[in-house]
Amino acid sequence: MEHIIKQLKKGAKHTRLSSAEKAEMKNALLRHVKTNPASGETFPVRAIPSPFFINNLRNKKSISVLVMAGLLMGGSASFAAENTMPGDILYPIKTNVNEVVRGVVALTPKAKAEWEVRLVERRLNEVERVEAKDDARQETKEAARTNLGKYTERVNKRIVKFEEDKDSEEAIVTAGKLADMLRTHERVLIKIDTQTTQENNVANLDAPKQTPKKLRVNRDDAEKKYKDLKQKYHKEDDEEDDGVESVSTSTVEASAIPAFVLPTTRPGDGVNHFEKRERKDR
Amino acid sequence: MKPNAVEQEFIKTYDQFADAIFRHCVFRVSDREKAKDIAQGSFVRLWDYMSQGKEIDNMRALLYRIANNLVIDEYRKKKVVSLDQMRDEEGFDIGFDSMHDIESRDEYEHAQALLERLPDKYREALVMRHIDGLSVKEISHLTHESENVISVRIHRAIEKLKALRN
Numbered sequence: 001m002e003h004i005i006k007q008l009k010k011g012a013k014h015t016r017l018s019s020a021e022k023a024e025m026k027n028a029l030l031r032h033v034k035t036n037p038a039s040g041e042t043f044p045v046r047a048i049p050s051p052f053f054i055n056n057l058r059n060k061k062s063i064s065v066l067v068m069a070g071l072l073m074g075g076s077a078s079f080a081a082e083n084t085m086p087g088d089i090l091y092p093i094k095t096n097v098n099e100v101v102r103g104v105v106a107l108t109p110k111a112k113a114e115w116e117v118r119l120v121e122r123r124l125n126e127v128e129r130v131e132a133k134d135d136a137r138q139e140t141k142e143a144a145r146t147n148l149g150k151y152t153e154r155v156n157k158r159i160v161k162f163e164e165d166k167d168s169e170e171a172i173v174t175a176g177k178l179a180d181m182l183r184t185h186e187r188v189l190i191k192i193d194t195q196t197t198q199e200n201n202v203a204n205l206d207a208p209k210q211t212p213k214k215l216r217v218n219r220d221d222a223e224k225k226y227k228d229l230k231q232k233y234h235k236e237d238d239e240e241d242d243g244v245e246s247v248s249t250s251t252v253e254a255s256a257i258p259a260f261v262l263p264t265t266r267p268g269d270g271v272n273h274f275e276k277r278e279r280k281d282r
Numbered sequence: 283m284k285p286n287a288v289e290q291e292f293i294k295t296y297d298q299f300a301d302a303i304f305r306h307c308v309f310r311v312s313d314r315e316k317a318k319d320i321a322q323g324s325f326v327r328l329w330d331y332m333s334q335g336k337e338i339d340n341m342r343a344l345l346y347r348i349a350n351n352l353v354i355d356e357y358r359k360k361k362v363v364s365l366d367q368m369r370d371e372e373g374f375d376i377g378f379d380s381m382h383d384i385e386s387r388d389e390y391e392h393a394q395a396l397l398e399r400l401p402d403k404y405r406e407a408l409v410m411r412h413i414d415g416l417s418v419k420e421i422s423h424l425t426h427e428s429e430n431v432i433s434v435r436i437h438r439a440i441e442k443l444k445a446l447r448n
Contacts, residue, residue, distance in 0.1 A: 004393050004396065004443050004444075004447060005412050005440070007390055007392070007393040008309075008390070008393045008394070008397065008412060008413060009412060009413070010390065011390030011391075011393065011394065012305055012309065012413045014390075015304075015305045015308050015309070016301040016304065016305065017300060017301055017304050017318070017321075021318065022300055022301075025300065025318065025321070025322050025325075026293075026296060026300075028322060029292075029296060029322065029325050029326065029329065030293075032326055032329060033289055033292065033329055033333075036329070036330065036333060037333065038288040038289065038332070038333040038334075038335065039333060039334055039335050
């Protein structure tokens with residue numbers, strides 16, 4: 001019996017895989033190993049990195065490119081929007097993005113009031129450009145006028161707020177600036193209107209157009225408001241001071257209100273500073 | 283252990299035990315191709331186990347246990363076909379090295395034929411003990427049987443072979 005066991009053992013020594021079989025099996029196993037890697041480097045995690053994982057070089061690059069593209073495109077659009085008029089595609093960017101962002105920088109009520117007056121000036125410029133354009137559509141003109149009314153109303157509300165906050169000085173200054181602004185642009189608009197009418201050979205040169213007419217109403221309101229405020233608060237000052245000479249009142253008035261908001265009351269050689277500025281513009 | 287280290291360990295295990303596992307399978311299923319499949323399947327399962335990061339105390343024992351389980355699975359689906367019949371009809375190769383001399387080869391094939399006629403539990407114990415060189419304790423551990431049972435099976439396997447030869 002021992003012989004059989006010996007035979008088996010002897011045979012077992014020669015029972016082995018050939019080199020080719022061994023290599024083939026090893027290759028098959030290595031393929032299995034590669035497709036089923038050990039935990040810690042699971043295949044799906046490496047193959048499909050999360051798009052939300054920022055600490056991934058590829059994602060870092062993508063985010064950088066997106067941010068740069070966004071800044072470039074946003075900056076370009078914002079810059080391009082600055083010269084737009086009502087009816088243009090980029091006009092909403094000008095009013096809803098550019099101006100809002102710049103308005104955020106104005107923190108104090110005074111700065112906000114100054115910015116709002118500046119916005120009225122921007123709307124006035126738009127109205128002038130639209131009116132000067134021969135091929136401007138009626139809807140565009142109407143939109144520009146509506147915008148002007150809307151922004152003028154914002155300034156009026158600001159003035160009311162100043163009054164509520166007992167800040168009479170700022171109320172007067174803001175009202176003066178608004179009246180000044182409207183007056184200046186009213187003249188420009190009348191001039192544009194006259195030129196346009198002459199070019200079109202319209203007979204009735206004196207007939208007032210809608211835009212100057214509307215602007216005149218706004219200007220009248222602003223000037224009335226300004227005068228009312230001046231009278232109201234100066235009267236209060238007089239009552240408070242009670243006995244102070246009129247000379248001192250006029251000094252307060254002059255210091256409280258910047259010179260440029262008092263064009264019509266300033267004595268001179270018949271040419272106020274608005275006219276001077278207009279000449280300068282020319 | 284790092285994934286790369288696990289891979290290296292697996293390759294090392296393959297190089298060390300590929301022939302031994304193949305040999306075990308050949309003596310258990312008496313078919314070289316099936317033995318190759320079972321040996322490869324054993325290493326695949328070993329890798330699946332290792333890749334999960336599980337600790338392995340005795341690599342050799344685990345490998346033999348996997349191979350043994352696969353052989354048992356093979357027995358369950360195996361048709362009853364004799365070694366002689368397969369060799370005559372299909373050119374079946376029982377996995378003997380061509381370097382061996384013809385006389386020894388005949389003797390070996392005769393011993394293999396006898397081995398095949400043993401009940402599986404005796405064959406399992408005999409192959410593990412005399413072909414794979416495992417100790418009774420190791421076989422007992424692998425088969426979940428007591429050492430006494432394994433010793434008895436080995437003894438009875440030899441007795442059976444003796445009876446078959448006569």
